[in-house]
Amino acid sequence: MNDHDYLPTLVTVFGLILLLTLESWLPAAGNRRRRLLHTARNLTLGLLNALAVALLAAPLIANVAGWTEGSRFGLLNLLSLPPAMATVTAILLFDGWLYLLHRANHKFGFLWRFHRVHHSDPEMDATTAIRFHTGEVLISSALRLAVIPLLGMTLWQLLVYESLMMPVIMFHHSNVNFPEKADRWLRALVASPAIHRVHHSRMQVETDSNYSIIFSFWDRIGGTLRLRKDGRPVDFGLAEYDSEESQRVSGLLTTPFQSA
Ligand SMILES: [Zn+2]
């Protein structure tokens, strides 16, 4: 392991502490009686995923990225861009890939079984950004083994991408009262809280929109951007998984294997 390898983890821990503080100080939705329990459950899932990735996926991804760089394989190596341009292009292309994967997570029943664990959170906040089923994380990691060589991405570019992605996704899930005016500026380029909150709505027509991860222009290009014009707060979650049983760590982990 290299020192750089810990950059996304460090950014995540620091960002989470900052946002948990802001959510106490300036909450969008207040009066949360079980916030600590909710945080503990989402953190448990996040830690489990970090462990699974570190043990099963990270060594393989580092290997494939190292091979890609050494053999100059893939699209970015064909383009022979200056290093800074290559990194910017890698970030854009990888973000486009994750937009497509996110759409696939909603379109295909098998993938939705796992992804619905992220959507069943009835109290969205910064910890929702790490609430994913381990199966979804491992499927996404396995696909990286093909996407990284195809794009010609280096490990460094992947780490830069993840270090940018984590603060963006923690912020757009957060329960921070972010002013509409500032959100309008932010969402011109980035998937803002107003954009991503609509994606977590209980209304399917809203869930089937706003798949962007970092850059909001993927939704504009794909015709999937949707905003609430009236500014009403979004009711988060999935009706089938509201029960206490479903929201426990054991319920979250078994959700993909239950018939909907
Ligand atoms: Zn989704």
Ligand SMILES: [Zn+2]
């Ligand atoms: Zn989300």
